[in-house]
Amino acid sequence: MGACELSQYQTRSGLTALRDLAAERDWPPLIWTREQGYHFCASEVELEEWERVWASEKLTAFRSVITGTLAPHLALFPRSRWANYLNTQIEAVKATLEMAASQTG
Structure with a gap:
């Protein structure tokens, strides 16, 4: 810059x-x-390491959204169609990122 x-x-x-x-x-x-x-x-090794770090950073962001916003939303409005839909989708992405970020890939 x-x-x-x-x-x-x-x-x-x-x-x-x-x-x-x-x-x-x-x-x-x-x-x-x-x-x-x-x-x-x-380098395949370097690319895979970079991708794991990237996935780990995104996983941290998703966990923050879940614990800081979505969980309280569901606690206040447990029947919210939107919050339940979003929770399902984010949990799926979270599971995928957990697998991608793992060292056993």
């Missing part, structure tokens, strides 16, 4: 466009790690 004098939004948009272009052209995925920063990665 600093070197190009771009805003955070512009930088994020540019990285998204670069990821899309890489996918269209069959380039390796663009990922970010602490050790290397942004880089194209063709």
Whole structure:
């Protein structure tokens, strides 16, 4: 951002466009790690580790929604069709993310 004098939004948009272009052209995925920063990665082991970390971060966000918002909503309105539907869907996504984030994949 600093070197190009771009805003955070512009930088994020540019990285998204670069990821899309890489996918269209069959380039390796663009990922970010602490050790290397942004880089194209063709290592199966490194990609699987990055994907597990990504899934784990999303799992944490889903758990926060469940415990902080959805569970209290259901406690207040246990017959809410919307809250019950959302709870079912989020629990399914949570189970999938738990499997994806596990090291035994």
